[in-house]
Amino acid sequence: MPPLIEIRNLRHVYNAGTPAAVVAVDGISLTVERGEFLAVVGGNGSGKSTLAKHLNALLLPTEGEVHVDGLDTRDRASVWDIRQRVGMVFQNPDNQLVATVVEEDIAFGPENLGVPRGEIVARVQEALAAVDMLEYRRHAPHLLSGGQKQRVAIAGILAMRPQCLVLDEATTMLDPLGRREVLETVRRLNAGGVTVIHITHTMDEAVLAHRIIALQAGRIGLEGPPAQVFDRAGDLEAMGLTLPLIPALARTLRADGLPLREGILFAEQFVDAVAALAADTAWKSRNGVH
Amino acid sequence: MAFIECETLTHIYLKGTPMETVAVRDVTLRIDQGEFVAIIGPTGSGKSTLVQHFNALLRPTSGTVRVGGVDLSDPKADRKAVRRQVGLLFQYPEHQLFGETVFEDVSFGPRNLGLPPDEVKTRVEEALRSVGLDPAEFGPRSPFSLSGGEMRRVAAAGVLAMSPTVLVLDEPAAGLDPRGKTEMLGHFRALHAQRGITVVLITHSMDEAAALAKRVVVLDRGRVVMDGPAREVFTRADELTAIGLGVPAVTDLVRRLRARGLPVRENVLTVDEAREAIREALGWS
Numbered sequence: 001m002p003p004l005i006e007i008r009n010l011r012h013v014y015n016a017g018t019p020a021a022v023v024a025v026d027g028i029s030l031t032v033e034r035g036e037f038l039a040v041v042g043g044n045g046s047g048k049s050t051l052a053k054h055l056n057a058l059l060l061p062t063e064g065e066v067h068v069d070g071l072d073t074r075d076r077a078s079v080w081d082i083r084q085r086v087g088m089v090f091q092n093p094d095n096q097l098v099a100t101v102v103e104e105d106i107a108f109g110p111e112n113l114g115v116p117r118g119e120i121v122a123r124v125q126e127a128l129a130a131v132d133m134l135e136y137r138r139h140a141p142h143l144l145s146g147g148q149k150q151r152v153a154i155a156g157i158l159a160m161r162p163q164c165l166v167l168d169e170a171t172t173m174l175d176p177l178g179r180r181e182v183l184e185t186v187r188r189l190n191a192g193g194v195t196v197i198h199i200t201h202t203m204d205e206a207v208l209a210h211r212i213i214a215l216q217a218g219r220i221g222l223e224g225p226p227a228q229v230f231d232r233a234g235d236l237e238a239m240g241l242t243l244p245l246i247p248a249l250a251r252t253l254r255a256d257g258l259p260l261r262e263g264i265l266f267a268e269q270f271v272d273a274v275a276a277l278a279a280d281t282a283w284k285s286r287n288g289v290h
Numbered sequence: 291m292a293f294i295e296c297e298t299l300t301h302i303y304l305k306g307t308p309m310e311t312v313a314v315r316d317v318t319l320r321i322d323q324g325e326f327v328a329i330i331g332p333t334g335s336g337k338s339t340l341v342q343h344f345n346a347l348l349r350p351t352s353g354t355v356r357v358g359g360v361d362l363s364d365p366k367a368d369r370k371a372v373r374r375q376v377g378l379l380f381q382y383p384e385h386q387l388f389g390e391t392v393f394e395d396v397s398f399g400p401r402n403l404g405l406p407p408d409e410v411k412t413r414v415e416e417a418l419r420s421v422g423l424d425p426a427e428f429g430p431r432s433p434f435s436l437s438g439g440e441m442r443r444v445a446a447a448g449v450l451a452m453s454p455t456v457l458v459l460d461e462p463a464a465g466l467d468p469r470g471k472t473e474m475l476g477h478f479r480a481l482h483a484q485r486g487i488t489v490v491l492i493t494h495s496m497d498e499a500a501a502l503a504k505r506v507v508v509l510d511r512g513r514v515v516m517d518g519p520a521r522e523v524f525t526r527a528d529e530l531t532a533i534g535l536g537v538p539a540v541t542d543l544v545r546r547l548r549a550r551g552l553p554v555r556e557n558v559l560t561v562d563e564a565r566e567a568i569r570e571a572l573g574w575s
Contacts, residue, residue: 043469045438175494176494201467249568274568275552
């Protein structure tokens with residue numbers, strides 16, 4: 001089986017060949033494996049959203065190629081197959097829902113795919129259950145909270161039975177609860193086998209991924225598992241990015257001389273490490289701590 | 291005397307129709323000159339509706355709003371004078387840029403005040419500098435050639451060029467990258483500290499509220515449910531979580547450390563405070 005997404009030497013130039021030409025993606029090669037949770041970070045204008053739009057043929061390469069499940073995005077005949085495989089959730093929850101009732105909104109995608117009616121009903125049910133919104137099936141989308149709207153948008157994609165979910169800053173406009181809801185939903189779907197590509201400015205969300213790529217000026221500047229990427233605070237800072245809170249605090253305390261282990265990413269790990277230190281009487285007596 | 295004074299303020303959209311929605315309910319709130327107040331609340335809690343009363347964009351359905359002593363529920367009130375004093379920066383304000391050049395865009399407000407051209411120029415340059423943009427470099431450029439963060443700062447300069455005494459900011463850092471966020475908020479912090487500008491900040495980020503504001507007002511379903519010093523409000527973690535908010539990430543971390551039996555002091559709001567508190571608890575000072 002081919003990898004889910006394979007990008008080779010992708011370049012994207014807006015207004016190519018005019019004086020207003022802007023190189024947004026400048027030579028990216030990337031493979032996304034099935035079931036992966038990938039976070040894409042980078043400053044404003046680093047090419048994140050342009051890259052995302054290549055993942056389901058909303059944009060086509062100026063140079064290079066993008067393959068989704070073995071299908072070339074430049075092949076016009078494959079466009080609908082590609083969009084059925086890779087669904088996108090965008091930033092503004094108010095711009096993505098089309099129907100006046102939640103379940104009709106979810107049914108819109110499968111209806112367009114020509115799915116038989118009986119199966120649509122089953123799919124709508126299943127998709128709403130997956131995002132924990134079944135009880136809102138007959139509600140009007142505009143009366144939902146931001147987090148609920150984004151979950152309905154995700155359900156609309158799930159009803160197409162996609163292999164990959166791309167979130168393009170989909171949590172940016174949400175309040176804390178909305179963020180928690182969307183992130184929990186996405187993690188649950190990923191655990192169930194859906195590939196997730198999460199584009200975000202929030203480092204505390206990127207830390208949840210299996211792998212992070214950091215873009216700078218249309219290229220991949222840093223790549224690796226979170227523990228590795230967040231070990232390179234200086235490089236991130238140079239890219240206009242920061243460490244998530246927990247690794248940042250651990251790093252500061254290490255610089256103060258506290259022997260906290262490397263690679264601490266989450267609050268639970270941090271608490272464990274500090275508790276272990278507090279219990280380590282040998283360390284205390286060696287350092288004259290009372 | 292309070293500069294902004296809301297007395298049992300209620301705002302109902304589409305009153306008397308089947309779509310009637312009570313956005314703000316019975317809010318009594320006073321904000322003094324020179325304060326830095328954060329307003330937090332879940333989506334739909336009435337934050338944006340409330341602050342639009344502060345510069346007379348909305349009029350109360352019932353109750354009163356007084357700004358600088360002017361009663362805005364009076365239809366004859368001088369609303370223009372209030373708008374000169376209270377500058378409001380909307381969400382995603384970069385969508386509202388329209389000038390051919392940055393200079394033209396930022397100068398729109400002061401020109402409408404009928405100020406002489408050299409005064410307009412001085413104000414525009416000062417406003418651009420206070421958001422970290424060099425007037426000579428950015429003034430002649432098209433706003434649409436700028437990055438998202440720069441456009442946002444141009445929009446903020448447009449508000450600052452009116453020399454407001456109160457700045458109302460509706461999610462000013464939403465959607466900016468970490469560096470853009472830090473810079474944007476840094477400029478507002480400096481304007482408050484150096485010029486004593488009153489700042490009312492709406493935010494979804496508990497971390498931002500804790501790092502910037504001395505006082506935090508919490509809205510839920512149109513009502514003020516908490517109002518006090520940031521340090522006190524953020525001790526009420528369970529109540530905040532129940533309405534869909536939370537506490538700053540460091541405050542949460544310290545709670546977890548304490549739950550493990552570590553003697554870390556409470557009421558920690560910033561990374562620096564957390565660092566001190568943890569060193570202290572481990573006797574590493």
